[in-house]
Amino acid sequence: MSKSKSKSITSLDRAAANNATLPPATAEPNLDRALQLAIQLMSLPGLSGEEAQVAKFITSQLVAAGADPQTIQTDQAHHKTPIAGDVGNLIFKLPGTIRGPRRLLMAHMDTVPICRGARPIIDGNFVRSADPSTGLGADDRAGVAVTLSAALEILERKLPHPPLTFFWPIQEEIGLYGARFAPLKLLGAPKLAFNWDGGNAQRVAVGATGGYRMAIDVRGLASHAGAAPELGVSAIAIAGLAIAELQRGGWHGAIERDGRRGTSNIGVIQGGEATNVVTDAVALKAEARSHDPKFRAKIVAAIENAFRSAAKEVRSSAGKTGNVTFDGRLDYEAFKLADDEACVLAAEVALRAIGVEPLRAVSNGGLDANWMTAHGIPTVTLGCGQISPHTVSERMDIADFKLACRVALRLATGS
Numbered sequence: 001m002s003k004s005k006s007k008s009i010t011s012l013d014r015a016a017a018n019n020a021t022l023p024p025a026t027a028e029p030n031l032d033r034a035l036q037l038a039i040q041l042m043s044l045p046g047l048s049g050e051e052a053q054v055a056k057f058i059t060s061q062l063v064a065a066g067a068d069p070q071t072i073q074t075d076q077a078h079h080k081t082p083i084a085g086d087v088g089n090l091i092f093k094l095p096g097t098i099r100g101p102r103r104l105l106m107a108h109m110d111t112v113p114i115c116r117g118a119r120p121i122i123d124g125n126f127v128r129s130a131d132p133s134t135g136l137g138a139d140d141r142a143g144v145a146v147t148l149s150a151a152l153e154i155l156e157r158k159l160p161h162p163p164l165t166f167f168w169p170i171q172e173e174i175g176l177y178g179a180r181f182a183p184l185k186l187l188g189a190p191k192l193a194f195n196w197d198g199g200n201a202q203r204v205a206v207g208a209t210g211g212y213r214m215a216i217d218v219r220g221l222a223s224h225a226g227a228a229p230e231l232g233v234s235a236i237a238i239a240g241l242a243i244a245e246l247q248r249g250g251w252h253g254a255i256e257r258d259g260r261r262g263t264s265n266i267g268v269i270q271g272g273e274a275t276n277v278v279t280d281a282v283a284l285k286a287e288a289r290s291h292d293p294k295f296r297a298k299i300v301a302a303i304e305n306a307f308r309s310a311a312k313e314v315r316s317s318a319g320k321t322g323n324v325t326f327d328g329r330l331d332y333e334a335f336k337l338a339d340d341e342a343c344v345l346a347a348e349v350a351l352r353a354i355g356v357e358p359l360r361a362v363s364n365g366g367l368d369a370n371w372m373t374a375h376g377i378p379t380v381t382l383g384c385g386q387i388s389p390h391t392v393s394e395r396m397d398i399a400d401f402k403l404a405c406r407v408a409l410r411l412a413t414g415s
Contacts, residue, residue: 039120046111048174054110065151089181093163093165104165106169106194108179119131126387159409169182176368179371192346195372205362206339210296211332216239216284218281219235231316232278233278242310264286266286304326331366335373
């Protein structure tokens with residue numbers, strides 16, 4: 001697990017974050033408006049690569065609140081990502097009205113496919129999807145609403161604030177690509193960075209796991225499944241044997257070996273067109289995660305070995321075998337912020353100021369903060385009420401969301 005510490009943060013910056021005092025008149029956001037923003041955002045379509053409507057909504061809200069359109073930009077990150085996107089990252093910058101290091105507030109715009117068609121409704125203390133077959137999209141439209149709410153409050157009420165950058169990345173859900181290809185010059189060299197993405201409001205994520213993704217291409221030999229199945233080499237059989245071996249050997253799902261932990265998942269499998277043909281090609285997508293880069297490499301090796309062994313095992317009557325190829329990449333490396341990192345201390349001060357005791361955590365999922373920190377912008381991630389993301393049971397805790405909005409405005413105003 002790597003450690004990151006910003007060399008551009010001065011001791012005075014750290015002291016200011018650690019010893020910040022908050023005046024009684026600290027501004028409070030319009031929480032009812034913020035909740036409505038969240039509901040509107042969760043109603044918008046915007047899977048990874050399809051965030052244009054979300055970016056348009058954010059932009060229209062900013063301009064209506066008085067933002068100069070020239071201060072709102074989209075970059076070209078979507079031209080660098082593996083899938084063709086319809087918009088790049090959205091960036092809004094404000095010059096400071098008070099002195100202080102530039103602060104960045106961010107939350108990703110995309111949601112996962114299970115959230116397609118979400119219809120958010122208020123149900124008691126929570127927001128959920130009216131359609132029980134869809135997720136809600138609070139991951140991460142709640143985070144977008146938190147950051148947008150802070151920007152609107154500052155614009156409309158002309159609140160004093162240090163230099164600010166608001167950053168809404170694309171394609172987080174499929175590999176943190178918006179943050180990975182972020183145009184650092186456009187961000188304005190922020191010294192404190194805050195990301196909202198998952199969990200309850202007291203959660204302060206100071207680190208996250210690293211993730212490796214791989215495409216697995218299994219090739220067999222086609223033949224007639226009724227007249228001469230023995231002449232074929234089933235790519236499906238190869239894939240099935242490999243997955244079974246990973247499951248039996250403890251290399252699929254939650255993995256623990258000698259005190260080291262990680263996870264793996266075969267998430268996609270595609271192949272075959274007819275039952276009367278021995279399938280000659282199967283494509284799979286898999287991932288491996290661990291906070292320990294060396295252990296993650298062992299997980300990847302276990303996956304590759306299982307598929308290679310299975311390819312040797314499945315033979316035609318003529319002794320022919322299939323083959324397997326792999327195309328893998330590190331999506332993001334694990335990180336952990338220093339205990340005295342300025343953004344962490346500032347976040348904890350803001351939480352305590354509203355009566356919430358911060359709880360430091362390390363995420364087992366990837367965060368945009370992985371890449372922001374790798375870019376030299378140490379970034380702490382805060383929760384804003386998302387519960388059970390990526391499932392049809394997803395909900396947003398309204399009280400936690402409102403707490404997050406209060407924290408965000410304090411961090412944005414430097415109060």
